[in-house]
Amino acid sequence: MRKITTNFLLFFFVINVIYAQSDMPWNGKKCAVVLTYDDALNVHLDSVMPVLDKHHFNATFYVMGDTEILNKRMEEWRKASKKGHELGNHTLAHPCDGSIDHRDWVIPERDLSKYTIFRAVNEIKTTNTLLKAIDGKDERTFAYPCGDLTINGTTFYDQVESEFVAARGTFHGLESSKTIDMKNIKCFSMHGQTGEEMIKLVKEAEAQNALVVFLFHGVGGEHSLNVSNEAHIELIEYLSKHKKDIWVDTMVEVARYLKNEK
Template sequence: MKNSFLLIALAFFSGSLFAQNPAWKGKKCAVALTYDDGLQVHLDNVVPALDSLGFKGTFYLSGSFPGVTARVADWKKAATHGHELANHTLFHPCTGGPGREWVSANRDLRTYTVPRIVDEIRMTNTFLEALDGKKQRTFAYPCGDRTVGGENYYEKVTGDFVAARGTTSEMKQPTAIDLGNVGAYGINGQSGEEMIALVKQAMATNSVLVFLFHGVGGEHNLNVALPEHRKLLAFLKQHENEIWIAPFIEVAQSVKPKTGGK
């Protein structure tokens, strides 16, 4: 009987440990809503939706993209509303090759050097600081590609960032997170119910859940329909007392003491 009681107590403690994380305000899980490529639909569709619910999102901007250069004032305004402007490099280079014919020769990581990508990343940080005045920043790997000439280029700029977001579809408890490559669920055509199921899984496992969106109501071939996006936001709002919704940088900062800055 005594052993049974001990097992029950241990199970309860294990299941509630991270729910008591002060950085999460005692909630069951942490959710970060991230949006890539600085699209105009992010400004027109996403920012107003988040603002209406009191949520703050993370927007990964590539400094040369049309949706960024054409709407600089609007991105500044989004920052004043508390949204995170984050680094997605200057030109969004990816590794080309078979199956990736859409990668242009001058944006192919196979033709890059590590110093070149480092310079472009740091230039983007300077650009972003001009928009929001902030020094602390997070990074997202374009296309999830992490190497130049076989070398992990992020290792050269680790000190410039709080964390880096990857593209591996996974959610983890805080102590298991690698801040150099935080997993994220890429959304492309999923229903609101499918996205909500991920949130419920994070709640049940006291995990960090990062959503990775591109198009929201259009403008990108990776897209989620507006009504489905609204369903997710509505669920998050309804369960706000159990879910901590915050920009990716704040979520990363909440787990950093537990990972020793890994």
């Protein structure tokens, strides 16, 4: 009788451990949040990083190699990396496919449809070399400019996949740790959302034990795709108050974790 009771208790304990693990699949938390900021803007250094640092959060900043802001404020980007922020690869010149409808704003020199695969791959690798010269790191993630995946039907990322831990796309959606496509991680692009609306996405991720990736451009200005400083701070403060349940980290750290788990 005692043996049966002991076995039953052991079984009960194992079931509870498995249940607890399934309910906390993100580094021991209910969900994961990755904050990404595209195009290396002044506001990222001046407004975003002080808020993140205040709450001890690391984020991913997707940088283009030829941006003036990278050139003029390189030491600040270097310091940001030392604090734990990721400098992600957003290509050298941010080329977008100008053959797509409503892309009249794409200049010929940065028209991805006029690129060769060789040129795209070379510019991505050159940007990796530049970023390593800044932060000294060998591992980072990639973000597709404008979410464009192909050059005349050919997927160019396949040629540089070994250079990265993962790649972030622009398709909207929450991600499950079991079904995530590491070559095209989904996100939510922010433009005009309130703090409440962004927090709602985090709560949905908590309810589904999912990953939510935020894609920011302007924060308080400097880009046509923009959210207010107040809304951004409201989101960060919510995340800070719920650190017990929410894992906030860089894209590269979350991607590393997923690969190790798999």
